[in-house]
Amino acid sequence: MILDDFIAFNTNGLYCRYADFYLDPQLPVENAVISHAHADHAKSGNINVYTTDATYAFMQLRYGKSSAKVSYTVAYNTPFTIGDVQLIFIPAGHMPGSAQVLMQYKGTRYLYTGDYKLQPDATCEPLEFVKADVLITESTFADPNTAHPDPVEEIKKLNDIKINILLGAYSLGKSQRLIKMINDYAPQKKILVHHRIMPVNAIYQKMGFDLGAHQVYGRKLMKEQLEYVYIVPPFTFDSYLRATGVKRLFASGWKNLQVNAQDTLFISDHADWSDIIKTIEQTGPEQIWTLHGNGTHLKNHFNNDIFVKLLS
The missing domain is CATH 3.60.15.10 (Ribonuclease Z/Hydroxyacylglutathione hydrolase-like)
Incomplete structure (x- = not known):
C-alpha cells in the first residue's frame, strides 16, 4: 500500500x-x-x-x-x-x-x-x-517545450571559434564534463582551469575518471591567441565582463545563463x-x-x- x-x-x-x-x-x-x-x-x-x-x-x-x-x-x-x-x-x-x-x-x-x-x-x-x-x-x-540538444554537437561549436574562450561552468560536475568533452571533440583546444577547480579534478582522477589534458590557469598564457579555453566558476566569470580578445560562453541548460543568442552552449546535467x-x-x-x-x-x-x- x-x-x-x-x-x-x-x-x-x-x-x-x-x-x-x-x-x-x-x-x-x-x-x-x-x-x-x-x-x-x-x-x-x-x-x-x-x-x-x-x-x-x-x-x-x-x-x-x-x-x-x-x-x-x-x-x-x-x-x-x-x-x-x-x-x-x-x-x-x-x-x-x-x-x-x-x-x-x-x-x-x-x-x-x-x-x-x-x-x-x-x-x-x-x-x-x-x-x-x-x-x-x-x-x-x-x-x-524543453529538449536538451546533443552535448557533443554543442561542444563541437568550439571548433569554429578561433580566438581564446572564457568558458563559465560550475566547479563540481560541469567543469569536469567539459574538460573531458573538449579533449574528445575539440582536441586542438588548450584547456586552462581556474585554481579552485583543480582540487575537484584531483578527486575525479583518484576515482578513475580520466579528464584528459588540462593545466591550471596562468595570467600570461591567455595573452597569446593559441585557442585557449579557460574554464572558470561563475564568480570568476562575472569578474571578466571587460575582458578583451576572448569569446565569452557559459555552459548551462538554462537560457538565462547563456551569454547571448548567437553564442550558446546548452549543456545540461x-x-x-x-x-x-x-x-x-x-x-x-x-x-x-x-x-x-x-x-x-x-x-x-x-x-x-x-x-x-x-x-x-
Missing part, C-alpha cells in the same frame, strides 16, 4: 517520518541521506550522513570536519537500513557518486531520483533504471522532458511525486492514467 505521507516537506527539508531521516535536508538534521554533492543538496552540519563514497569525498573537500559527525558510505546497489526502511543507492548519472535512493517499506518501493540525467557522460556512472511503485522525480526541466517521460516508462510507477520544479505539465500529460502529486 502506498503511504501518501511516506515523505513530506517540513522546515528542515524532505522528511521520512517512518524512519526519521531526511533526503537532502536543507538544514542540519540527525539523519541525512545525501543524493549527491552539489551544495543545494549536500549541506554541512548533519549528525549522521548516509551517502556514496564519491559524494562524501566531495563533501569533505568543501566542508572538512563539518561534513558529518558520523558518516556511512554505501556502495551502489547495496541495501542498508534506517529504522524499518530499507534503502539502496542507484546510479543517477548526474555526477560521480550521484544516487537515486530506492526506499522499501512494508512491501512498497519509493524511488527518489535526486538530480539525474540520461545523456551519456564519461565523467560519471551512467543512470540505472529500477522499478518502483512511487517515482519521486525532480522536475527541473519537466516542460514539453538534468533530464529534459523526453528523458523524464522515458524514466517514468522504465520505472513503471503507480504514482509520480514531483519536486524541484514545476510538475504541472506531468500532471496534465498523464491526466488520469497515472496519479501525479506535486510535492513542490
Whole structure:
C-alpha cells in the first residue's frame, strides 16, 4: 500500500517520518541521506550522513570536519537500513557518486531520483533504471517545450571559434564534463582551469575518471591567441565582463545563463522532458511525486492514467 505521507516537506527539508531521516535536508538534521554533492543538496552540519563514497569525498573537500559527525558510505546497489526502511543507492548519472535512493517499506518501493540525467557522460556512472511503485522525480526541466540538444554537437561549436574562450561552468560536475568533452571533440583546444577547480579534478582522477589534458590557469598564457579555453566558476566569470580578445560562453541548460543568442552552449546535467517521460516508462510507477520544479505539465500529460502529486 502506498503511504501518501511516506515523505513530506517540513522546515528542515524532505522528511521520512517512518524512519526519521531526511533526503537532502536543507538544514542540519540527525539523519541525512545525501543524493549527491552539489551544495543545494549536500549541506554541512548533519549528525549522521548516509551517502556514496564519491559524494562524501566531495563533501569533505568543501566542508572538512563539518561534513558529518558520523558518516556511512554505501556502495551502489547495496541495501542498508534506517529504522524499518530499507534503502539502496542507484546510479543517477548526474555526477560521480550521484544516487537515486530506492526506499522499501512494508512491501512498497519509493524511488527518489535526486538530480539525474540520461545523456551519456564519461565523467560519471551512467543512470540505472529500477522499478518502483512511487517515482519521486525532480522536475527541473519537466516542460514539453524543453529538449536538451546533443552535448557533443554543442561542444563541437568550439571548433569554429578561433580566438581564446572564457568558458563559465560550475566547479563540481560541469567543469569536469567539459574538460573531458573538449579533449574528445575539440582536441586542438588548450584547456586552462581556474585554481579552485583543480582540487575537484584531483578527486575525479583518484576515482578513475580520466579528464584528459588540462593545466591550471596562468595570467600570461591567455595573452597569446593559441585557442585557449579557460574554464572558470561563475564568480570568476562575472569578474571578466571587460575582458578583451576572448569569446565569452557559459555552459548551462538554462537560457538565462547563456551569454547571448548567437553564442550558446546548452549543456545540461538534468533530464529534459523526453528523458523524464522515458524514466517514468522504465520505472513503471503507480504514482509520480514531483519536486524541484514545476510538475504541472506531468500532471496534465498523464491526466488520469497515472496519479501525479506535486510535492513542490
